[in-house]
Structures are given as structure tokens and as C-alpha cells.
Amino acid sequence: MRHSAVSGIAAASTPSAGGVRRWPAALVSLASLKLSATVLVLLAAAIVWSYASGTRAAWSLALPIALLAANLGAAIAVNPVFRRQVPLLVFHLALLALTLLVAAGQLTHLKGKVELSGGEAFAGTLHEEETGPFHWRQLGRVAFANEGFEIDYAPGLLRGETRNRVRYRDESGVERSALIGDRTPLVLHGYRFYTTPNKGFAPEVIWAPAHGGPAVRGTIHLPSFPAQLTRQELEWTPPGGSQALSTRLEIEERIVDLENPWMLRPPKDHALAIAAGGERVVLRPGESHRFPEGTLHYAGMRMWMGYSVFYDWTMPWLLAACALAAGALGWHYIVRFRREPWQGASAGVGA
Amino acid sequence: MNVELLALWGAIGAYALAGSIAISGVVLGRLPERWVLSLIVLGLALHGVSIGVRWERLGHGPFITMYEILSSNVWSLLAIFALAYWRFPALRPAAAILLPLLFVMMAWLLLQSPRAGHLPPTYKTAWLYIHVGFGKVFLGAVLIAVGLGGIVLARLTRHGARWFAVLPADRQLDELAYRFLALGLIFETLMLVVGAIWAQDAWGRYWAWDPLETWAFLTWLLLAFALHVRSTFKPAPQVGAALAIGVFVLAFLTFFGVPFVTTAPHQGAI
Numbered sequence: 001m002r003h004s005a006v007s008g009i010a011a012a013s014t015p016s017a018g019g020v021r022r023w024p025a026a027l028v029s030l031a032s033l034k035l036s037a038t039v040l041v042l043l044a045a046a047i048v049w050s051y052a053s054g055t056r057a058a059w060s061l062a063l064p065i066a067l068l069a070a071n072l073g074a075a076i077a078v079n080p081v082f083r084r085q086v087p088l089l090v091f092h093l094a095l096l097a098l099t100l101l102v103a104a105g106q107l108t109h110l111k112g113k114v115e116l117s118g119g120e121a122f123a124g125t126l127h128e129e130e131t132g133p134f135h136w137r138q139l140g141r142v143a144f145a146n147e148g149f150e151i152d153y154a155p156g157l158l159r160g161e162t163r164n165r166v167r168y169r170d171e172s173g174v175e176r177s178a179l180i181g182d183r184t185p186l187v188l189h190g191y192r193f194y195t196t197p198n199k200g201f202a203p204e205v206i207w208a209p210a211h212g213g214p215a216v217r218g219t220i221h222l223p224s225f226p227a228q229l230t231r232q233e234l235e236w237t238p239p240g241g242s243q244a245l246s247t248r249l250e251i252e253e254r255i256v257d258l259e260n261p262w263m264l265r266p267p268k269d270h271a272l273a274i275a276a277g278g279e280r281v282v283l284r285p286g287e288s289h290r291f292p293e294g295t296l297h298y299a300g301m302r303m304w305m306g307y308s309v310f311y312d313w314t315m316p317w318l319l320a321a322c323a324l325a326a327g328a329l330g331w332h333y334i335v336r337f338r339r340e341p342w343q344g345a346s347a348g349v350g351a
Numbered sequence: 352m353n354v355e356l357l358a359l360w361g362a363i364g365a366y367a368l369a370g371s372i373a374i375s376g377v378v379l380g381r382l383p384e385r386w387v388l389s390l391i392v393l394g395l396a397l398h399g400v401s402i403g404v405r406w407e408r409l410g411h412g413p414f415i416t417m418y419e420i421l422s423s424n425v426w427s428l429l430a431i432f433a434l435a436y437w438r439f440p441a442l443r444p445a446a447a448i449l450l451p452l453l454f455v456m457m458a459w460l461l462l463q464s465p466r467a468g469h470l471p472p473t474y475k476t477a478w479l480y481i482h483v484g485f486g487k488v489f490l491g492a493v494l495i496a497v498g499l500g501g502i503v504l505a506r507l508t509r510h511g512a513r514w515f516a517v518l519p520a521d522r523q524l525d526e527l528a529y530r531f532l533a534l535g536l537i538f539e540t541l542m543l544v545v546g547a548i549w550a551q552d553a554w555g556r557y558w559a560w561d562p563l564e565t566w567a568f569l570t571w572l573l574l575a576f577a578l579h580v581r582s583t584f585k586p587a588p589q590v591g592a593a594l595a596i597g598v599f600v601l602a603f604l605t606f607f608g609v610p611f612v613t614t615a616p617h618q619g620a621i
Contacts, residue, residue, distance in 0.1 A: 033583035040576045044569055051565050111556065158469035182472040183552045194555035308555035315557065322544040326537060333533045342527045343519060 023078050031074035039068045058106065069099045087332035094325035101321060105314035107132040110139075110191070112309040116146040117202040117219040118302040126309060135311070142188045144168035146305055147177070149195070151264040155257060157226050162195045164305055191311045198306030199264075200225040200232075201249060203272055204299040207238045210292065221304045222249055225264070226256050241293040246275040250282070266301040355408070356465070358401035359422070363457050365394030366429065370450030377447040377514050384436075384443050391433045398426045405465075414479065415468030417611055421460040424487065424606075425453060431491025432498070441519050441527065445498030448505065452497075478549035485542035490602055492535035493574075497599045499528035500592025507589065525588035528595055529581055535598070536574050543567060562612075566605035574598050 029035070043064040050060050072092055076082050082089040112129030116122060124140045131137075145167045152160035162181040168188060169175050180186045186193040202219040209215075216239050222232050233248035252269040256262065272283045274296065281289045288297040369390035376382030402422060406412050413419035432449060435442050503521045505511030518524065546564070547557040558564060577594035580586060 033579060037576060037579045037583055040572055040579065044572045044576075047560075047565060047569060047572075051560070051562070154469050159472065161472045161475075183476055185552060185555070192555065194552075196555070310551075310555050312557075315551070318557075319544075319548070322540075322547075326540050326544065329540065330537050333530075333537065337530055337533075342530060343523055 027074050028078055030071055031078040032071070033075070035071050036068070036075070039064055039071055043068065062103075065099055069096055072096055085332060085336075087328045087335060090328035091325050091332060094321045094328060097321045098318065098325065101314045101318050105132075105312045105318070107134045108136070108313065110135050110137075110309065110311040113196075113198075113306060114193075114309060115198075115221055115304050115306045117204070117221070117304045118146055118148040120219070121145040129309075138189045139191065142191055144186060144188065144193070149199070149303065149305055151199070153256075153262050153264060155259050155261060157229075157256065159197060160261075164195045166193075185310075190313060191309055193307045193309055196306045196308050197227070198224050200228075200304055201266060202302045202304040203247070203249070204302050206297040206299060207241075207294055208297070209238075209240050209294040210290075211240075213240060217299070219302055219304065220247055222247075224306075229256065238294060238296070243276055243291070243293055245291070245296070248273045248275075264303075266303055270301065272298055353404075355401050355404040358397045358404065362394040362396075362398035362401060363461070365390045365397060366425075366450065366457065367454065369394065370446065370454060373444075373446035373450055377444050380514070382444060382446075384440075387443070387446055388433060388436055391429055391436070395426065395430055395433065398422070398429075402426060409467050411470040411474070412480075414474060414483065415470060416463070416466065417607075418460060418463035418465050419468070420607070420610075421456055421463060424490070425456050425460060427487035428453060428456075428491050428494050431488065432494065435495045435531075439527065441524065442495065442498060444515055444518060445495075445502055447514075448501035449494060449498040452494075473553035476549060476553070478545055482542055482545040482549055485538050485545060486606070489535050489538035489542055490599075490606065492531045492538060493595065493599045493602060496528040496531040496535065496595040499524045499531070500595040503528075503588045503592040521588040525591045528591060529578070532574060532577060532595060532598065536571070536578060539567075539571050539574060543571060563605065563609050566601070566609050570598065570602045570605050573601055 023031075043061070046060045046064050049055075073096065076089065076092060076096075082092070110129060110131045112126035112131075114122065114126045122142060122144050124142065126139070147165040147167050149162060149164035151162045154160060164180050165177065166180055166186055167175065167177050168186060171189065178186060180193070181195055201222045203222070204217070204219050206215050206217045218239075220234055220236055222234055225232065232251070233246065235244045235246045237244045249267075250271045250273055251267045252271070253267055255265070255267055270284075274281050274283060274289070276291055279291070283289060283296070283298040285298055285300040288295055369387050372383060372390070373387050376387070402413055405419075413423035432446075436446065502511075502515050502518060503524055506515055506521065546567070550559075550564075551557040577591075577598055580594065581591060
């Protein structure tokens, strides 16, 4: 009697037109439902570890997710259940698609922040940003300006609606105006600009260097208001200078109302207290002072808005994959549960 | 005492009576099923009045304070249970297990201050209602699975075996519990997806692993794990029951614990 050598070929098989199809043992092992359950536990453990330790290492999640994806791919290839139960297959394929889309999104995304004073145009650069290695930068094409905003507050520090008027150039180059706010971003060339609770006062100043260079006009973004209600001060160095100027806003009226609804607005009665090298001066709008390195003119108070910027081209595809996954899952269970009443379950009948 | 609080107390009284009758009915072997359902429905009606009056007064729904969230969840969990109670007679004795569980939530509710909270501007969207709605169906479905699992575990005791003797076999109750867990998975999936849609325009990103998102996803993973375990290992009904309880405990801690111990965006911002 002859025994054929079958090393490396698993007993698991699926019927095919020409006979029984045999899968490599490694693929069958990779397709194991026991592995699925194990890797789900590993993924949960990785998430708990990342959360508890405060680390946000992408690899800690990417590894179990990649293993789950491999497990799922192998299971789809090997397990005949997926050929018999199409909705189950569609659900799991949608999960695979989700994984790949999330990975693609991570590789090409952009997240960032930029602050613009009232009247200031976006210059194509962000103050903070995080991008995927394959993000194709199009921020230079984005043209918009902050035209000012209003924010309603309930009594105290409870923020209500934000209404930010912006002027922008749309994708066909036409100049338009829009009102954006808490749930309404400005979307240009795929980049989404959101208003944030990070906003505050922006004294506008003109600095004329003592050595005779050109005067520079700009704004000082004081800390977020009213989050930093009692710490409205900032140390900054004028362009071309070496001496820092410590600038504090002294508000001489009540802006925050603890008993009635109020609206965030620039203070009318206020002054800027500026300290440098032992010298301290108080400037009101329209006043100037000569410092050793130049003359500072205080033009008036504006406000600045912090925008969060987000780019991820995969979002509509993610939504489609999620909808497909949820629909297929529902369809699978409807078919399965209609096929057999629950009262028919007996020992040994599986899922 | 105003209408809102009177109606709430009336509702809790009706629920407490329903639960007491359910417990004594199961213990004595004669459950007056219609009385239990009628009292739950009466409680739901009164409770609905309380929630509605408060909604009208404050101009927003029960989404902000612990008082509001507990109140709306007691209502929705009992509403889903009442529906399942009517549809699945085998589930009815589970009232003796589930109503006492909900008594704990009601007691917690009564200890909360009914002060008004501030509705953040990011909550003024239809996605809030859809997200919360899906979440309530998810939690209700898992609660039903817990009730069925509770019967299976209670039968491990001498008294439990006697009290629940007339019900279908453990394997059948386990199958029904599995179906409710599957329903829970669908609705939790929908809840997470809609939550991401809402988060994108509320906070400028669809997912950021904030504490509530993280724990909600862990709950989804545990639920997926429970369903996979059932498919793979064909465990005993008692194991299925324990998994259902585990999912509910994690979901409960996620939705009633996490939002109130963090200052993450799910709480609104200055």
C-alpha cells in the first residue's frame, strides 16, 4: 500500500469543479476562528495599553489590525461559509476595506491649526501640523480670509453659537462669502477649516525699528479668552529686535457676564500695559511709545480665531464601507434568524 | 412639587410596583404578566410626561446632565424591555432580574441634582438624536440578553431552577440572547458610525481615541468577541450568559461612567 506524502498540505479543503481543493496548512492556520478571537483580545489589550499609558504609537494598533486583516483575508479564501453566506462575506469584506481605507487615510492625511486675526488672509502655512508621509500638499491653493466673528455665551463661561464670516475663493476662482461655525466648516480643495473654542483678543500694533527699517504691522494673539480670563498677557519680541516686550491687556469694563447671556466682543475700555527692560508703559488705542529698539504704535483691538484644519480624502469611502458593513450585517442576521426559529436551538447547534 | 418631579415619582412608583410584583410572582410561581406590563407602560407614560415637560422647559432634550441621561436611559431601557416582554413570553420572568437592575439606576437618578445643564452648540444637530437613538437600542438589546442570561445563570441554583422551570431550555434561551446580542452589534456599529459623522463636523475629526470613543470601541470589540466565541467554541449557555453580562457591564461603565470622569470634548467646551 502506498501513502502519498502530503506534508505542508492541510486537511482543510473546499470542493471545486475538478475535485477537492486543498489549502496550505499555513493559510488554514491563519484563517482560524480561534485566531480571530485571540487577535480581537490582542487588539483590545493594545487599545487599553495605549489609553492607559498615554502613548499614541500607531504600531501598537496597526500590528493587531494587520493580523486581523490577514486572518480575515485567509478566512475568506479558505472558509466555505463565506461562499454560502454572501451577506457575511460582504460584511467582512467591508471591514477589510475599512482597514485599508483607514491605513490610506493615515498615510495621506493632514491635521493642523492656524490662527487668523479679523481681516487676515490665510497664507498657506499652518502654525502646527501633522501629516501622513504621502500627503500631497495643496494648501497653497486655499485662499480665504477671516472677516470677523461673534460668539454667544450663556451666563458665565458657557459657550453658545459661533458665527464666523469668511471670504474665500472657490474652486473655480470666484470670490464668495460664507458664514461658518460650530458644525459648518469651510471646505476648500478637500481641506476642512473648522472654528474652534480657541480664540481671543488680538491687539493690532505697528513696529517701527529704531535703525530706520520699514515699519511692520501685525497683531499679538493674546491667550484664549475667556478660557484664560485672568492671564491675558504675552511676551513677544518685535521683528528684528532682541528685547522681549511683555504685553498685558488691562480690561476696564465687564465683558463676561455671570448672570445674563452675553456676546464675546473686543473691549472698548482697555489699555495695553507693556514692560521691557525695567520700563513699563500703558498704551491706549492710537498711542505710541519709543523703546530703545523702536517705536510701538497701538492701532486698536481686533480678535483672532483658531481654526483646526483637516484633510482626509478617504472619508466618503469610509462612510460607504461603514454603510455597507452595517447593511450586510443586518441582512446576514435577518436571513439567518428567519431560517430557524430560536426555539429550535438544541445542544450542539452553533451560531 | 412641580409636574416634572411628580410625574417622575409616579413613574418610579409604577416601575417599583411592577418589579415587586414580578419578583414575588416568579418566587411564588404565579407571575401576573399583564399586571407587570401594564404597570411598566403606566410608568413609561408618566416618565414620558416628566421628560417632555423638562424638554419643553429647558428647550433641549435629556442629553447633558447625569440626571437627564439616567432618566432618559431608564425610560428607553424599560421601553425596549416592555416591547420584548410583549413579543417574547419566554422573557417575561426576566422582569424579576432586570427590573431590580434598573432600580439601581433609578436610585442613582434620584440622588442626582435635577439642575439644568448647558447644551453645547455642537449638540444642535439631528445627528445627536440618531446617535443617541442607536445607542439606546444597542443598550436595550444587550439588556434583554442579560435578562435571558440571568435566567440561565439563576437556574444553576436550586431556587432558580424551580422558579424558572417552566421556561424553554437553557440552549434556547441562549440562542435568543445571542440574537439580541447580534441586534446589539448592528446598532452599536450604527451608533459608532453616526457618532463619527457627528464628531467630524463637531470637533474637526471623525475619530480621535478620546475616552468615550475608546471605551465604546472596546465595547464593540467585546461584543464582536462574544459573537465569535459563540461561533467558534460553541460554549455552554452559562458562558454565553457571562459574556452578555460582561458586554453590558462594559457598556454601562462606558456610557454612564466615562463622560462624567473626563473633560474630553464629549462634554462640550468653553
